[in-house]
Amino acid sequence: MRILVVEDDPDLSRQLSEALKDSGYAVDVADNGEDGHFMGDTEPYDAVVLDLGLPIIDGISVLQKWRADGKTFPVLILTARDQWSEKVSGFDAGADDYLTKPFHHEELLARIRAILRRAAGHTTDSIDIGALHVDNRAARCFVDGMPIKLTSHEFRLLSYMAMHRGRVISRTELVEHIYDQDFDRDSNTIEVFVGRLRRKIGTDRIETVRGLGYRLIDPDNVPNKK
Amino acid sequence: MRILVVEDDPDLSRQLSEALKDSGYAVDVADNGEDGHFMGDTEPYDAVVLDLGLPIIDGISVLQKWRADGKTFPVLILTARDQWSEKVSGFDAGADDYLTKPFHHEELLARIRAILRRAAGHTTDSIDIGALHVDNRAARCFVDGMPIKLTSHEFRLLSYMAMHRGRVISRTELVEHIYDQDFDRDSNTIEVFVGRLRRKIGTDRIETVRGLGYRLIDPDNVPNKK
DNA sequence: GCAACCCCTGAACATAATCTGAATATTAGG
């Protein structure tokens, strides 16, 4: 999952992106409205954390522009305490949730997880695919109840596939959502990660669709394959 | 489905054609208005992605020429941000949709699927022909609810026939829409693929019309065959 | 500050799926 943070206070921005990275997200940062708007327009984020008081273009305008352009990623806005009117116009502009500063990291992370899972049409933080259990909250996964140790990138890959289970996901899409901005994929990292994941969670849980990509399935619940 | 991309920026052009190929389309590329116009005039594309700012002949003129010549393929135009007047004249010239740069691959792909299916007179990404279900988004097909594994070329063939179901489709037409430019068909690949498809989805779903081509039908709902 | 470790990356190499073209068999139509 890849997240954009638009925040001008350098301290807060660093804290936020660190906390998010620790939770296993790929994070890009913008420190003003213009850059933030451009990045949101250009890159396929899974969620955005948007401060409202920003240099150059304010947060509400950025959000409005995105929505006018048809961008649908979920947006969590940060407001100063007591700025009730801002919250209202934030929701009007298409925000999905808000958080008043100051806040605990824990709360931010919980809300991010919530908007991510809502966007993907799930109702809880964990996803079961047959005997495979993916816990996005604890960033852990289990097969038949046994905990599986995954590295951070392995978990990102699994988590993204779990959110979109059953669908074929192209290598390009995986790269875009697992890595942050400056990454030029000209190597076979995705294949390597898929290989490692398969060894850990079971080869047949990730189906490869030649020429298109990969798909996460429940191997015990395939109607019948030819 | 075969798509023409007319775009002069080499980076964007490569990205586009890669993303489209990933989605299972056959793709040709032109990097200026003149070549683009010629290719669109000569080859039977199912859709065109057309940048407006092009060397030699600009995009709007290319589109106007095509429409004046009676070309009906759907055209998705790419415009720079804020060039609202361009969008308007694009629609006037006969565009089917537009996308402002920059954009996400996923959005482009969604719009391509949308104009393709509109052009074929469908309203969703999936098509049912009796017990056969073709899902163009997931690139999958089912018979009686059972998933059928198809290779990428097999799926292209099926998808094209499903889009034009009930009509007889000649071998030449199939070759032209399933392969991109540089493919010299002097062999019997189409027969081979039809054979393989038949084995997978059921022999009687593809009818042979001697001397003309093939037709995709619902074997359980044939008005009356002689 | 150092050593030990873990993980990521990119490349080289190995394997497997699928495509192609041709040869051969079968069928429909006269």
Place this chain on the structure above:
DNA sequence: CCTAATATTCAGATTATGTTCAGGGGTTGC
């Protein structure tokens, strides 16, 4: 029956995917 059209089969050729591994950057524990 004869012929042309279509089907089937199959063996390379070709590409996509898998696997392995070494080097390096970063982190942890001492």
